[in-house]
Amino acid sequence: MRVEIWSDIACPWCYVGKARFEKALAAFPHRDDVEVVHRSFELDPGRAKGDVQPVVTMLTRKYGMSEAQAEAGEDNLGAQAAAEGLDYRTRGRDHGNTFDMHRLLHFAKEQGRQDELIQLLYRANFAEERSVFTEGDERLVELAAEAGLDAEAARAVLADPSRHADEVRADEAEAAQLGATGVPFFVLDRKYGVSGAQPAEVFSRALTQAWGEHSPLKPVDQGDPAEGAACGPDGCAVPQQD
């Protein structure tokens, strides 16, 4: 069974929701048969690459919150993160464009390192004092290397904005097609959708429900079976004509 998770590194509920989902997955009896795929979703795709703001400033300017409201929101997130055993800096974080991180995550996917990298990116963004937005590509190269990727190769991906860009856009188009307007957004076997950082019990229920309906492919009525020629381990069968 396959679970796709649309999320953004700049999305605190994605950070919290991933931990809640993983708690449910760890307790799921068929966990070894569940493949998790991370999909891209940018919360702020219109923001220019170099346009970085403190989170609280962004919240007051973009959403018209008072500073006290913004800080209360961060405090609440800090408490929710702590309840999942996650570190969360409630003051002093930055907000910026995450397109390059998503490109890098697609690169990590091809190397089998996507989960390692997303974990490190979340940690770097939400728990560490250094900004993931203001130090240029080198900070991301460092995290890529920590995730087990080749630093030189990661640097080359970051330097060429076309690399993996289509995959990021394709993920985002698919999210829209599936009806996701916010993240985290979990899709189980392309059949069930769970929106938001739900409690672990909701994810447990979703996994159980989707697993119960996980079905092998249905064959299409193929008419004369002799017509479906295929190549396999025994060669390329030539259809038998009667």
Place this chain on the structure above:
Amino acid sequence: MRVEIWSDIACPWCYVGKARFEKALAAFPHRDDVEVVHRSFELDPGRAKGDVQPVVTMLTRKYGMSEAQAEAGEDNLGAQAAAEGLDYRTRGRDHGNTFDMHRLLHFAKEQGRQDELIQLLYRANFAEERSVFTEGDERLVELAAEAGLDAEAARAVLADPSRHADEVRADEAEAAQLGATGVPFFVLDRKYGVSGAQPAEVFSRALTQAWGEHSPLKPVDQGDPAEGAACGPDGCAVPQQD
């Protein structure tokens, strides 16, 4: 709706089956809403990279056919290909390992050029006099460039056997999981499977059937909706606690 096609460049029925599928797709009223994804399947994964044989020799040695049987099979394939408007060299083709071609196809996918490249690889392998197996990476680099990829970047992918290798393996593992033992293998919306180079009418029926059942995601029972916090265009909603 998404159609995934597992296939191998060394698989003549994949070449023919793709054309038949495309005929059906071109006539399908919702064709603009169908996304086609190519997935990797190697017919001969155990063959070493440099181990290249004439197709007829391979057929006689590997499957114990007589030369006449092997040639008759090729003649039949040539006729089936011609019926789809495809060129097919019935004599003198080579057989070899296709792992690098699959890696390159995954690279092309990230650049939005996968279909262009697979088309050119099929043509090069089945219709052109030059072998795609004996000229080393440069022949593939040439085809990649023709498909609109950067030649230098394609060369770098081919030179590093780890690039996109996991994606090829993941496709193959998924094919096994879905019950595919041969190719071409078509999967519609992860719900219907069509095996082999079926006539276009079978693909038309499959497209119609899968389209009719194409359903939006079902929501999972999420209990208290206030618990599902998410970030979206209006910021990161804090769940309202009563």
